[in-house]
Amino acid sequence: xxxxxxxxxxxxxxAATRTxxxxxxxxxxxxxxxxxxxxxxxxxxxxANVAAVNYHFGDKEGLYTEVLRYAHVKAFEAHPLLPxxxxxxxxxxxxxxxxxxxxxxxFDKGSSSWHGKLMSREMIEPTVAMDALVEERIRPxxxxxxxxxxxxxxxxxxxxxxxxxxxxxxSQCVFYHHCRPVVTRLNPKHLPLDAAGIERLAEHITNFxxxxxxxxxxxxx
Numbered sequence: 001x002x003x004x005x006x007x008x009x010x011x012x013x014x015a016a017t018r019t020x021x022x023x024x025x026x027x028x029x030x031x032x033x034x035x036x037x038x039x040x041x042x043x044x045x046x047x048a049n050v051a052a053v054n055y056h057f058g059d060k061e062g063l064y065t066e067v068l069r070y071a072h073v074k075a076f077e078a079h080p081l082l083p084x085x086x087x088x089x090x091x092x093x094x095x096x097x098x099x100x101x102x103x104x105x106x107f108d109k110g111s112s113s114w115h116g117k118l119m120s121r122e123m124i125e126p127t128v129a130m131d132a133l134v135e136e137r138i139r140p141x142x143x144x145x146x147x148x149x150x151x152x153x154x155x156x157x158x159x160x161x162x163x164x165x166x167x168x169x170x171s172q173c174v175f176y177h178h179c180r181p182v183v184t185r186l187n188p189k190h191l192p193l194d195a196a197g198i199e200r201l202a203e204h205i206t207n208f209x210x211x212x213x214x215x216x217x218x219x220x221x
Contacts, residue, residue, distance in 0.1 A: 018056045020046040025067045030114035034064050034127050065129040068122065071115040072137045079104040081144060091151035092210055098145060099173060099209075100202035106177045107193050116177050145169065152213055165213055172205045 024045035028037045039060050043050045057063040082097045106116040122130060143157075145166045150157045153165065176183060 014056075017046070017048050017052055021048055021052060021056060021063065022067055022070045024048075025063050026071055026114045026118060029064060029067055030118040030121065033121050033125060034060075035125075037064075039063075061128065064127065065132060068118070068129050068133050069136070071118060072133075075105045075108065075115050078108060081141060091148050092206075094148045095152065095169070095209065096202065096206045098148060099169065099206050100199065102170070102173045103176075103198050103202050103205075106173065107198060109193070120178055142166065149213070152210070153216070161216065165209070165216070168212070169205070169209050172209070176201060 021042065025037075025042045027045065028042045031037075032041075037060075039053050040050060042063070043052060046052075053060065053063050057066055079101045081101060082094060083101055085094055085097050106119075108115065122133070146157050146162055149166045149169070150159065150162045153159070153162055155162050
């Protein structure tokens, strides 16, 4: 008679557990920060055994690094970098698409709404995951913005004013997220987070940035 052995967890079960740990990890890391987040709480929310973190990610640091990657992938799947942009699109329209998409990612209320808060924490208290995040995810996005700004200014991508203008565009976007508690108290009607409100904010940031770049004084060599 053939003896039936206990089956190993199916690949689908492993994948499901891994995803549940990433989702729960994103929530807990966003709420508590990397240092104060506990593996026990993450596993409780993921309904997984505590040993599952070591099995799938090695340790808490490995889980955190993968959570950051996972958050970026999901955010860009929901809101691509340059939605609706075709070859030959004027750089001004590319900038508008970039800003609108950026705002939609940081203010997303979907299943990974913790992404914006998680990134805010990482910027304030960088961890060992920051270097990999910059090289794998942020630098490619920054390069796209540098190319757009270079087109608008008609200058080389490596020009210092191109980089400064690009950083200024991004700083306006993140300001409304990072300083949201202050902005909403100063003017409660100023920051509606519905689709129409984000569209208006994107228009303002884009128009303000384009006007500034148009009147940018020439750099003396």
